[in-house]
Amino acid sequence: MTDVLLPLAIAVPIVAATLPIALGLRYDDVGWPIAAVATTAVVGIAAAIAAEVAVGGRLSHALGTYQPPIGIELVADPLSAAVLALIALVSLATLAFSRVAGPRGNPFYSAYLLLVGGLSGMALTGDLFNMFVFLEIVGITTYALIAADRSGASAYASLKYLVVGTVGASLYLVGVGYAFLATGTLNMVDMREQILAQAGYGDPLIQASYALIVAGLALKIALFPVHTWQPDAYQRAPDAVTAVVAALVSTTSAYALIRVTYTVFTVDFLAANDAITTAMLVVSGASILAGSVLAAMQSDLKRMFAYSSVAQFGMIGAAIALANETALLGGIVHLIGHGLLKFGLFLGIGTLALGYGVRRIEDAASAAREAPFTAGAIALLGLGLVGIPPSVGFLGKWYIGVGAVESSMAGAGPAGIGIAAVIFVSTLFTLSYVARLIERFYFAGVGLPGGRADEAAADHGGDPAGGPSDDPAGVVADGGDDSGDGETPAGGAPVAPVAGAPRPSLVPDRVPPASLAVLLVTALVTVALGFAGFALAEWFGPFLTEVFA
């Protein structure tokens, strides 16, 4: 069975990645249109793949003239189709933001398209070594993108990621090498059979192989304690890069872990090796707790949500290690849902930074008054991250929690209950930092002379990014309070638009309208998916049935 759509999903962005460089010799600023066309095409291809998977089930395609298991196979099943769809949509949506926020230039878009191609390849490949290749493509383009704005801090963050990321990928490669030694094959499905036929689940080679693969992927996913590259990278990268990297790179790595664990090593391997699942659960629990606590400690918005990702991926790691149908469904739903939520949050933070210069939580006072739609969407996404229904964030956490309790009930020891408790504690921490943000947005700075009309007269020297607006007329004349120049409370001055901030016609928010639209759609999609619990369970049903058969 061959399907040409699968190689197209990889080849289109990678081939398109050469065009900005090549055409850039003659034209300036061709990167964005090329990227837009290419990612739109990927969206179409992903939709077509999803439709075919929905109708016909598993798709596969043998690359080149060699047939699997010798040749490289591309495979699409419900799980990889869903991840591919997320990759396609997020990479297209990010372009709406990067057009106004930068980074600009043709080389950036070449790297961007290469990243999309690498991510698609990771989602579709059915070959372990091929996955390493795409993992490296993703890694290298990510290093480049993080440093794309050429600041010192981002260069350091990029270098840090480069060093540890390379070591992590190498660990993965060593793990794959061990497995290859034991089985003599690299094709995932074939290796599953060969492990049973040639080695068995207790073989030290197989166990060492899994240990190294997990360690390598854990670094790419950024689980505690090997998360150290991630907060720096997310914080220092340009906003558009943060949005796409936070939404896709760790997500695709976590997808790879699910794929390797359940398609190659299988549930029986986990069941046969209690120590492995226990160790993974401990690490996941530590990741959930540490990530939540560290996130609650932050003041920088991007760094705060970066640590939050450490906690959320801890939950997904726990779902993988619980080896339980409900928990794995929760893990997959949370994988997709968290990708959407984080994309929306980083997009919202970037949008707010673009319009108002807000970088830290203290700067965001009264953002809801100045930018009601942007702040409202961020608040909605934040509450989704906490897990307040109806939101996809609730669904994922709920399934994981239920699965954890189920596994304990089924006699798998107290670890499941422990994970459920840790998830609950983490939810409280998440609530604490999201509530801090919402408090800033909606309640801080009340009663200050915050209207833009006042700012023309009053000096806002205290605001490092904003400064006084050069707009004497004022768009929202009713923004001014009658409280006059009262004593400034600890909350600080309300947000003020930066010089030259866009002025959309429909909304009071002084932010780019296209990225605001994307932000609002993302927020609504996360809520809509919250109602789709049964549909999601049905979509991933075939995959779950297959791995738990």
Add this chain to the structure above:
Amino acid sequence: MNPILTSLPPYVVLAAAAFLVLGLPRRAGHVAAALATAFVFAQAVLLGDGGTGTHLATRLFGFDVVLFNVDQFSLLMGVVVGFLATAAVLYAYGTEAPKWVTAFALVYVSSTLGTIYAGDWLTLIFFWELMAVTSTLLVWQYGGAAVRAGYRYALFHGIGGTFFLGAVVVHGASMLGSVPAAEIFLFSSTTGIHASATVLAAIGVGVNCGFIFLHTWLPDTYPRPHVAASVFLSVFTTKTAAYVMYRTFPEGGMWLAYLGGFMAVYGAFFALLQYDPRRLLSYHIQAQLGYMLAGFGLATYVGEFAVTGGFAHLFNNVLYKSLLFMAVGVVIYRTGVEDIRDMGGLWREMPVTFLVYVVGAASITAVPGFNGFISKGMVIDSAHEVHNYVLLLDGGLLWWLLILGGVGTFMSFIKLGYYVFFHGSATLSPKDATPFQTVGMLLAGGACVFFGVFYTQLIELMPFTELILSEDVYFKPYSTSHLTESAALLVAGFVGFFALKRPLGWLAHRMRDVDAVTYPAAFYLGRASVWGVTELWAAVDRAVMRLVAAVKRTAMHPRAAVAGLGVDVEIRTGIGRSVLFLTLAAGVALFAFLLG
């Protein structure tokens, strides 16, 4: 038996009549009200002929309840409440009571009847609390000084009602297991309230009974509202409380009997010190309740005779106490004066009122020929059989207390009559009672005389009739010894009053009741507790906020916090340390997976 009589609870009729009073013109409304109360009376009389039983038994919230429980006790209450309410409605009409007063009074009587006809503790406590609410409304309606007094009244009855509610809950909880769960609140399941709820019930009902120290709401509230409202208030709450006290403790107890004895003395003594006529009468409510409780308290020690004496006294008290409030009310209504020292010589101006007052006073002081003589004699006879703490004349402490209370009653009614109707020449020349006031007073007064003369009719209405009228019990009210006793009390009263007039007058200006201490104490206690709670909460708030701030400071600036401990380290992980962590993690994973 006519099914309408057994299926139509009287309180529903009265509640409907209350709306009619509000909706109809004043005259028609009062006609409707009088008809409704007369129906209550007639229904109770007719049900006495074989109508007893538990009617309207149903189930609420999973518990069996009886909404219309007709037995000997509730019937006698129904008879007297219906009769007196009719007289009081007529009196209210003659006293220009506003529609709202009569309407509230009817709702209040309605809740009283609900309490009386309750056949289980849930129904009882429901109507009991309702009675507190409706009587408070009746007080508040008058406005002015009645509002603050009504507020104190509401506090008292709210607290008492809560105690009683607690008693009912404890009773129900204690009954679980001994009877089917649905029947735990039925009267028929037990004799009185469960022993575990004794103290709660005694305090809860005791507030309404005017136990000493719990009685201050009585003289505080009853002098303040409309005179017609006082007539209603003076009889229903306290007498229903005495009835409920019997329901709660049908076997009595010496504590109850002695408490009654002391209440008789205490109430009569403080009544002697009063110059506000309605306040004086209010203290006598407490004294008279003492006689009833003494009778109920001797239920086991003496037997059914004492209980019958208590109920007969209750029955008679409803008649003469309201009669006295009516007579005094007429004087206040006509003169507008509420201090008896400013009255005097009115017997010429208001002969009808004077006559009625004499009937009421003769009844309450137990003069032969009036109903109080019969029932008080029964209670005192019962007390004479108690020989604990024997003092003079072969009489025990209880007997002496009741006798002393009797003397005090004589003295205070001589005082009241002397000041109002004699006491120099008339400085005021008011008109006499209005026709409808006269009708109301004649109904109540006629009953007082009737039951004093035809006392077997009184016994017919009581429980245990056959026993009292049989040869086994010595029941001769007009025996020589009783007449002598009464004459001695009368003489003692006259001598005592005129001998002690001056010292009592001196005392009246100096001796205050316990409310002089309890009200300020309650006020400052309440203020202190509000202050204490507020300040405690503020302290907790401050402490929590300080803790949160410290945690936040440490979390936000961990390096500064660590530096504060004298350690200066870089907390952020650089590249080298990151690689170290990764290597360690991979090593640990290998170690764990291979050796695990």
